[in-house]
Amino acid sequence: MQVFDSGNVAAATSVKLARVQVVAAYPITPQTPLTEKLSQYVDSQVMDAEYVAVESEHSAMAVCIGASSAGARAFTATSSHGLLYMAEQLHWTAGARLPMVMCVVNRAVGAPFSIWNDQQDSISQRDCGWIQLYASDHQEILDTVIKAYRLSERICIPVMVCYDGYYLSHTYMPYRVPEQSAVDAFLPPYTYRHTLGPEKPTSLNTVTLPGGRTDIHGNFAPGYMELRESLDSEMKKAVAIYSEIDAEYLDIAGRGGDPIVQCYLCDDAEYVAVALGSMGRQLHDVADGLREEGIKIGVLSLAMFRPFPADILRAQLSGRKALIVFEKAFSPGQSGALRSELQAALYGEASQPELFNYILGLGGRSYSSVDFRSSIIESIQRKPGETGRCEEIGWIGLGR
Amino acid sequence: MADDDLRVLTSDSYAGPGDAGRTGAWRVLRPVIDYEKCAPAKSGKAACFLCWLYCPDNVVSKTLEPKIDLVYCKGCGICAEECPPHAIAMVEESKFSDLEAADMVQAGAVTAGADRD
Amino acid sequence: MEAKKTRAVNLTEEELVYPGNRACAGCGLNILYRIGLKAIGRDAILVVPPSCLTVMQGLYPITSTQLSVLNVTFASTAAAASGVRAALRAQDNDHTKVVAWAGDGGTSDIGLQALSGAIERNEDFLYICYDNEAYMNTGVQRSGTTPRGAVTANTSIGGKRERSKDVASIIAAHSPAYVASCSAAYPLDFHDKIAKALGIKGLKYIHAHTPCPPGWQMEEKVAVSIARMAVSNGLYVLYEIEDGRMTLSEPSAKLLKKKSLPRVEEYLQAQGRFKELGSDDIAAIQSDIDSKWAAYRRDMAGAAA
Numbered sequence: 138m139q140v141f142d143s144g145n146v147a148a149a150t151s152v153k154l155a156r157v158q159v160v161a162a163y164p165i166t167p168q169t170p171l172t173e174k175l176s177q178y179v180d181s182q183v184m185d186a187e188y189v190a191v192e193s194e195h196s197a198m199a200v201c202i203g204a205s206s207a208g209a210r211a212f213t214a215t216s217s218h219g220l221l222y223m224a225e226q227l228h229w230t231a232g233a234r235l236p237m238v239m240c241v242v243n244r245a246v247g248a249p250f251s252i253w254n255d256q257q258d259s260i261s262q263r264d265c266g267w268i269q270l271y272a273s274d275h276q277e278i279l280d281t282v283i284k285a286y287r288l289s290e291r292i293c294i295p296v297m298v299c300y301d302g303y304y305l306s307h308t309y310m311p312y313r314v315p316e317q318s319a320v321d322a323f324l325p326p327y328t329y330r331h332t333l334g335p336e337k338p339t340s341l342n343t344v345t346l347p348g349g350r351t352d353i354h355g356n357f358a359p360g361y362m363e364l365r366e367s368l369d370s371e372m373k374k375a376v377a378i379y380s381e382i383d384a385e386y387l388d389i390a391g392r393g394g395d396p397i398v399q400c401y402l403c404d405d406a407e408y409v410a411v412a413l414g415s416m417g418r419q420l421h422d423v424a425d426g427l428r429e430e431g432i433k434i435g436v437l438s439l440a441m442f443r444p445f446p447a448d449i450l451r452a453q454l455s456g457r458k459a460l461i462v463f464e465k466a467f468s469p470g471q472s473g474a475l476r477s478e479l480q481a482a483l484y485g486e487a488s489q490p491e492l493f494n495y496i497l498g499l500g501g502r503s504y505s506s507v508d509f510r511s512s513i514i515e516s517i518q519r520k521p522g523e524t525g526r527c528e529e530i531g532w533i534g535l536g537r
Numbered sequence: 538m539a540d541d542d543l544r545v546l547t548s549d550s551y552a553g554p555g556d557a558g559r560t561g562a563w564r565v566l567r568p569v570i571d572y573e574k575c576a577p578a579k580s581g582k583a584a585c586f587l588c589w590l591y592c593p594d595n596v597v598s599k600t601l602e603p604k605i606d607l608v609y610c611k612g613c614g615i616c617a618e619e620c621p622p623h624a625i626a627m628v629e630e631s632k633f634s635d636l637e638a639a640d641m642v643q644a645g646a647v648t649a650g651a652d653r654d
Numbered sequence: 655m656e657a658k659k660t661r662a663v664n665l666t667e668e669e670l671v672y673p674g675n676r677a678c679a680g681c682g683l684n685i686l687y688r689i690g691l692k693a694i695g696r697d698a699i700l701v702v703p704p705s706c707l708t709v710m711q712g713l714y715p716i717t718s719t720q721l722s723v724l725n726v727t728f729a730s731t732a733a734a735a736s737g738v739r740a741a742l743r744a745q746d747n748d749h750t751k752v753v754a755w756a757g758d759g760g761t762s763d764i765g766l767q768a769l770s771g772a773i774e775r776n777e778d779f780l781y782i783c784y785d786n787e788a789y790m791n792t793g794v795q796r797s798g799t800t801p802r803g804a805v806t807a808n809t810s811i812g813g814k815r816e817r818s819k820d821v822a823s824i825i826a827a828h829s830p831a832y833v834a835s836c837s838a839a840y841p842l843d844f845h846d847k848i849a850k851a852l853g854i855k856g857l858k859y860i861h862a863h864t865p866c867p868p869g870w871q872m873e874e875k876v877a878v879s880i881a882r883m884a885v886s887n888g889l890y891v892l893y894e895i896e897d898g899r900m901t902l903s904e905p906s907a908k909l910l911k912k913k914s915l916p917r918v919e920e921y922l923q924a925q926g927r928f929k930e931l932g933s934d935d936i937a938a939i940q941s942d943i944d945s946k947w948a949a950y951r952r953d954m955a956g957a958a959a
Contacts, residue, residue, distance in 0.1 A: 158744035159737065187740035196733030199726060199768065203737025206724050207699060209744045211737070229727050234545050266635060293545045331549065333722035333738075334695035334750055336795040340717035344708060353553030358715035367546040406664065459653040513829030528621070548714035553676035553754045556712035586662040590841060591878050604927060609673035613680035613867075613873030627875070640802035 140315045144305035147275040147300075147312055148214065149174035154186045154320040155238075158209035158327070161200035165219040167302035172214055194219035198226035198239075202420040204273040205235040207343055210286065210327040211247045212237070216302060217244035220258045224265065227295075231266025231368060233342050234293040236327065238285045239267075239294055239301040240278075242306045243414065245466075245500040247306040253501020256413060260442070260447035260466035260474050266368055268296040268375050269443040271414040272476045273399070275305060275398050276312040277440070281394055283315075287324055301415040301465075303501070319389040325448040372444045379441065397446045399438040399455060402428060406435030407458040408517055409490075410509070413439050413475060416498075417464055423509040434513060439475070447482040455483060461516045463509065465498040472530055480527060491516075493525040497533035508533045554609065560594070564612030566627035568605050574624035580603045588616035588625060657850060660842050666692050675718035677710045680874025682838035682864030682881060683784045684710065686757075690782065693848035696721060698751040699742075701726045701735040704766060706791045707784070713828065729764045731756045732772035733781045751852055752779035759789045762798035762821045773828040773857045780851050780858045783821060786866035788901045791805035794869045798838035802939070803922075803931045806869075809930075813930040815925055822861040826895050831856030833895040837863040839882035840905055847903075873928025888915040888943045891950075902954060910951060918943060 146170045148193035151364065162172035162181065162247050173488075178184035187209075191197045201211035215223065220241055230237060241259045246250040259269060270285060270525050272278040285296040290453060298435070331339045349359040376397060383396035399417065402424050403409060410420050417438025427434045439446075454460060469478065476494040483489050493516040499503045512531060525531075573576035576585040578601055589597045596606040596617060605616075618623035670691035679685040683706055694700075700705050700723045702708060707726060711717050726734040735754040742750055756765055761783035769781060787808050789795040796806045798819040802916050805813045826833045831854045836844040844862060850857035865881045867874040884890040892903035902910065909915060922928040931939075 159740045161733075161737065189736055189740055189743055190775070191733055191736070192767060192774070193733075195729055196736075196771055199730030199733030200737035200740065201725065202699065202726060202730070203734035203739075204741040204744075205737075207738040207741035209741030211741075226730065234547050292543060330545065331722075333724065335698075335721075336720045337828045338552060338696070338720055340550040340711055340723040341547070341727065342717060343548045343711055343714045343717055343723075344725075345548040345714040349714065352554075352715040353551065356715075364546045364548065367544050368928055371543050371545070401559075464920075494646070517863045550712060550715045550717040552672060552718065552720040553716050554672040556672070556716040556718050556719075557674055557676040560674045583663045583753070586665075589688070590665065591664040591685060593677060593681050593688065593877075594675070594681075595669050595671055595688055599667050604671060611679035614873075615680055615685075615878050618875040619878055 139242055139311055140314055141309055141311045143170060143307055144208070144275045144300055145242070145307070146172035146174055147279040148282060149178065150314055151279040152212050154177050155283055155286045155316065155324055156210065156214040156321070156326070157186055158202035159187045159189065159200065159211045160214050161191050161197040161211070163191050163219060165216045166297070167244060167306045168214045168216045168219070168404050170306070171242065172241060178409055194289050195226055198223045200277045201237050202226065202230055202233065202235060204236050206233070206329065207227070207333055208327070208329045209469045212239070214240035214242065216242045217258045218393055220262060221246060227262055227265040228297045232364070234368070235295055235527050236290040236293055237295040238282060238289055238490050239295065239297050240282065241297050242302045242440070243299055244344045245301040245376070251500035254304055255465040255499045255501070256299070257466040257499070258299060259299045263474060264441055266293060266294070266372070267443065268372065269441065270296060270298050270439050271442060272300040272305065273415050273418045273438055273440070275310040276392065278305065279312055279314065280386065280390060283320055283324060284379070284382050284396070286388050288375060288379050288423050291382070292371060292375055292378055293330070294368070294375065299414065304415045306460055313392070315362060315390045323386060323389050331463065375444050376441070376449065397441045397449050399440065400453060401436040402454065403436070403437060404437030405433055407433040408461065408513065408514060409435045409437050409454060409457050410461045410463060411439065411475065411479065412463040413438045413442060418466065420463070420509055423459045423506050423513070426506070426510065432517065436484060445478050445482065450479060451486060454479070454490060455486045456488040457490040459493060459516055460515070461495065463495050463497060463512070467494070467496050467530065472528055477527065480497065491519065491525070493531065494529065495531040495533050502537065504534055504535050549551065551558070552645045557593050560611050562628055564610060566612045567607065567633065568610065568612070568614065568616055568625050569628050570603060571624045571626065572602050574622045575603065577620060585623050587619050590595065591615050591619045599605060657846065660845050662842065665845065666843065668692065670720045675710050675712060676867055677706065677793070678784040678866040680877040681706070682786065682858065682866060682877050683707065685838050685841055685878070686763065686784060686836070686862050686864055687809045691721065691799055691843050691849055692854065693845045694721070694751060694753055698753055699724060699738050699748055700724055701752065701754040702739060703756050703760045704791065705734065705760050706786070707755060709791060728760055729769055731760060731765050732769040732777070732781060735781070736772050736775065736777045739779050744746050744747055745912055754779060754781045756781070756783055757791070758785040758787060758821070762819045766824070767863050769825070773825065773830045773859070776831070778857070780848065780860065782860045782862060784862045784864045786864045786869060787818070788869050790869045792864050798811055799891055803935050804927045805930055806927070807945040812927070816890045822859065824840065825859045828860055828896060832858040835861045835863070835890070837881045837885050837886060837890060837892060839878050840892065843903055843905070846924070847894065861932040861951070869927070872924055880921065883921045883924070885887060886916060887918050888947050889918055889921060902950065909947070910954060915943070915947060
């Protein structure tokens, strides 16, 4: 079925299709239309779920932690300060290896308050142990949430599905909605690895020593560091597992095939513009224009930021002349996180591209195809070897 | 459910005694029950059991002659304080010979072992 | 019709807390935890934030509690319990009990917002706050419920200057299904109040006074007798609030008939934490107790007769 609606409604639709059992949410712009819609679905019994209208985002994640631990598929959504207010809970959820999906409707963070879009909120939470997926249009929002549940429940790591506030959350686009039966076949009911009850009482998330310790049966139990190491090594498996899941989704929905990176005009490209989220889609037009002028440019939209798909990126980007990395978030005193990580991934490659980093759109500052175009031209006109240093940022639209 | 090749290491724990080790080693004073004074022991009828009720550490048995598991008894002395006929004396551990101490530990270890099954 | 009161002789022998745990000797919490779990039974999920109880639970992979326990972050206890209940409802499980069990700091300070939200939503679980009147687990720092005058690690000069928060009254102002106060000196009263609370739908709150020998600077053996003294001198009151109506529980109700209550000095002087109190401070504490009881006598004397 094809519908024409907002990105937030696409997200709500996917949560319903995923048969989420517990939704907990606290309002924050621009997430609100998503969770309002879910409350309507629950209250009108379109969706068989518990809706818990909590008093904070910290509690929203707490409800999801309790629900996921006690055997229910859980969902929340937030933005900006809401995500930051959850920060300790995010680490907790990942450390507890709880399956869960959360939509992050990307928004700038204060001070000063800004209700408009950038990606500082989710990027600043890159180290909390959640998988981070970025959708670049409404269809991807819907498909990604459903696939994210499969991924999260298989790998026991929570997943953020991030999408740009307003650009995607509040705009209207056509997208296709899969049949419930197809989604049911794709996404089996959730089961938690423990049943918290009298049969086999288990204490979850107990204090763990720096080193290992023997249990009551004389078996050796690992220490804190082994638990952290396993979160890392198992999260890294998400790249391959998500690709497998995506292939299955392709069978039921007829969409997918490039779940980690989407390459546009990249085959013969000497230059590649790289971006997360909806910017990637906007760059397509820019690349089309530059191609007409004979500039061999492609666009790589990154849909997964954690785990960082370094292998795929190396395979795609090694040997290009230059990468122009556009970001709506940065680490003050350094550069964009994506740029730093791309450089790290490419370090030591025989043929390393030059790297240029542009920061744009912070706090909703407008940007256009002209901005992308001039930044790309500026970058490719730099002399060979005159690579942007790691801390060098090109600011787009300052003083506008 | 997780794949077989995923370990999903978490700190899920299961119940058992002695998480803090043999906490009887913390004890400075040892409770010693005088069954001549103890109400249920004297009467041979279920009664009182306040030592059992108030014991923070679950080391007193609810029996006509209450027994104390000295492997884990921390020696707080609440049982002695709360015993209505003052049947429990708190005696310095140093007054007991090593042999007696070993016997006590062994007696307690049997209880602990049973709990582990 | 009042439920039959449990006595030590007929209290279940089944123990749900293993010995050899990390509670300090003479821990008031440990007494109530052990007896409280007897009332809760095995078909339950406990939700526990950081506190002495976390340490008492044990260190991975061994726990002292023979029930399922979900350890959660400090501020999130009541919300996590709400999530557990929502999950059980979603699975049509109406038999498993959900019990949140937090300390005074975790309840009166950092956890108050989540608890307030959960009561306002009338979530169906029991919340137990064990009140040892300071952050004992982190080394005895003042909390919202630390009494005025008490020396703690961060009120070491002159003691705490402010009155304690009356958390149960804050909770009662939300009109939850059930509110009660308990004491480590009366574990059977605690047992029966838990049993009663678990029979009521909605949010139930029990506030329990649990002496802490190291934190209160007193001998371990007096933990129970000190708690009892706090009840008998009228400082700590045992009561229940149902449908907005407060009734004093027996150990406190019998004080209504007394012309005067034992002075508070003996209680204060038995604890090293109150060593900085002067006679004026003690008189002020006594005056607070006296006016509280004057109000009780005025409001409840008839009911208790």
